[in-house]
Amino acid sequence: MAGIGAAAVCGVIALTVMCGYVKGLPVFELFTKGAAEGMHTAIKLLPTLLGLIVGISMLRASGFLELFSALLRPVTEVLNIPTELMPLILLRPLSGSGSVSYVTELYSAYGADSVISRLAAILSSSTETTFYAAAVYFSGRGYKTLRYTIPAALCGDLAAVLLTLFSVRLFG
Amino acid sequence: MLNGIWMAMIVLAFVGAVCTGRWTALSAAAADGARQAVETVLLLLGAMCLWTGIMRIAGEAGLTNGLSKILSPVIKRLFPNYGKNETVREKISMNIAANMLGMGNAATPFGLSAMDEMQKLQTGDVPTQEMILFVVMNTASFQLIPSAAVTLRASYGSADPYDVLPHVWLVSFGSLLVCVLMCRVFQKLWRA
Numbered sequence: 001m002a003g004i005g006a007a008a009v010c011g012v013i014a015l016t017v018m019c020g021y022v023k024g025l026p027v028f029e030l031f032t033k034g035a036a037e038g039m040h041t042a043i044k045l046l047p048t049l050l051g052l053i054v055g056i057s058m059l060r061a062s063g064f065l066e067l068f069s070a071l072l073r074p075v076t077e078v079l080n081i082p083t084e085l086m087p088l089i090l091l092r093p094l095s096g097s098g099s100v101s102y103v104t105e106l107y108s109a110y111g112a113d114s115v116i117s118r119l120a121a122i123l124s125s126s127t128e129t130t131f132y133a134a135a136v137y138f139s140g141r142g143y144k145t146l147r148y149t150i151p152a153a154l155c156g157d158l159a160a161v162l163l164t165l166f167s168v169r170l171f172g
Numbered sequence: 173m174l175n176g177i178w179m180a181m182i183v184l185a186f187v188g189a190v191c192t193g194r195w196t197a198l199s200a201a202a203a204d205g206a207r208q209a210v211e212t213v214l215l216l217l218g219a220m221c222l223w224t225g226i227m228r229i230a231g232e233a234g235l236t237n238g239l240s241k242i243l244s245p246v247i248k249r250l251f252p253n254y255g256k257n258e259t260v261r262e263k264i265s266m267n268i269a270a271n272m273l274g275m276g277n278a279a280t281p282f283g284l285s286a287m288d289e290m291q292k293l294q295t296g297d298v299p300t301q302e303m304i305l306f307v308v309m310n311t312a313s314f315q316l317i318p319s320a321a322v323t324l325r326a327s328y329g330s331a332d333p334y335d336v337l338p339h340v341w342l343v344s345f346g347s348l349l350v351c352v353l354m355c356r357v358f359q360k361l362w363r364a
Contacts, residue, residue: 008273013226020229027229034228035221041284042217050209055181057205061197064188104324112330121325121336125318126343130311136280137287137307144297146174148358149304153311156351163343171339
C-alpha cells in the first residue's frame with residue numbers, strides 16, 4: 001500500500017497523456033506550454049522561501065527549540081505530552097526535512113514500534129509544514145497582510161497534537 | 173504578519189545562541205539555509221513544470237472537468253464566491269485529489285495555480301476569505317496514504333508499518349475540520 005502514492009503519480013501521467021492523444025490533441029505542445037507557465041510561478045518563490053528557510057535553519061541550529069521545550073515542561077506535564085515529543089511538535093510546522101530527521105532519531109533511539117515513535121509517526125504525517133505552505137501559497141502576490149491565515153493554521157496544528165495523544169490513548 | 177514572524181525567528185535564534193553558545197553552528201546555518209532554499213526551489217521548479225504541463229493536457233482533454241464535477245458539491249460549499257467559476261473549481265479539485273492520494277509533489281503546483289486563478293478574479297492588497305481557507309486547508313492536508321511515513325517505519329523494522337493509518341486518518345481529518353471551523357470563526361472576528 002506504500003506504493004499507492006507512486007502508482008497514482010504514474011497512473012495519472014499515463015492516463016492523461018493517453019486520453020489527450022486519443023482525443024487528437026497536440027499533447028507535447030500543450031505540455032510544454034503548461035510547463036512554461038509553471039516555471040514562472042516557481043521562480044517567483046525563491047526570495048520568500050530563502051528568507052524563511054534561513055530563519056528556520058538558524059532557529060534550529062541555535063538550540064532555541066530545545067530551550068523552549070524545557071521551558072514549556074510545566075505545560076506539557078499537565079497535558080501529559082511526552083517530553084521527547086515536544087521538539088517535534090515545535091519543529092513540525094516550521095520544517096519538513098527537520099521533522100523527518102527528528103522522527104528518524106526517535107525511531108533509532110526507541111524502536112519504530114514504541115509508543116513515542118508511533119506518536120511521532122502519526123503527528124508528522126497528519127500535518128503539513130504550516131509556515132512553509134503559507135509562505136509558498138502567498139509569496140509574490142503582493143498582499144500586505146495574511147490576516148488570520150497563521151492563527152487558523154496553528155489551531156489546526158494544535159488540534160492535531162491533542163488528537164494524536166487522544167487517538168493513541170483511546171485506540172492503542 | 174510575515175515581517176513579525178521572520179524577525180521573531182532570527183531574534184530568537186540569536187537569543188538561543190546566547191544561551192547555548194552555538195555561534196559557529198548558527199552562522200553555518202544561515203549559509204546552509206540559503207543553499208537549502210535554492211535546492212527546494214529547484215525541486216519545486218521541476219515538479220511545478222511537470223504538473224502544470226500535465227494539467228494543461230488534462231484540462232484540454234476534459235479530464236479535470238470530470239473530477240471537478242465529482243467534487244463540486246464540496247467545493248461550492250467551501251468556496252461559494254469561486255465555486256461557480258469552472259477554472260478555479262477544476263484547479264481546486266486537482267489540489268484536493270493530489271493531497272488525498274499522497275501526491276505531495278503534485279498538490280503544491282495544482283494549489284498554486286488555483287491561487288493564481290483566484291487572485292485573477294479578485295484583485296486587492298488583502299487575500300479573500302476563500303484564499304485563506306484554501307491555504308489553511310493545505311497547511312492541514314488530509315492524506316489517505318501517508319506513504320513516506322509508512323516507508324520510514326518499515327525501514328526501521330516496524331512489525332506492522334501500516335498500523336498507524338487509522339490514527340492518521342482520524343487526526344488529519346479532525347485537524348482539517350478544526351482548520352475549516354477556525355477560518356469560519358476568525359473571518360467573523362478578524363478586523364482589517
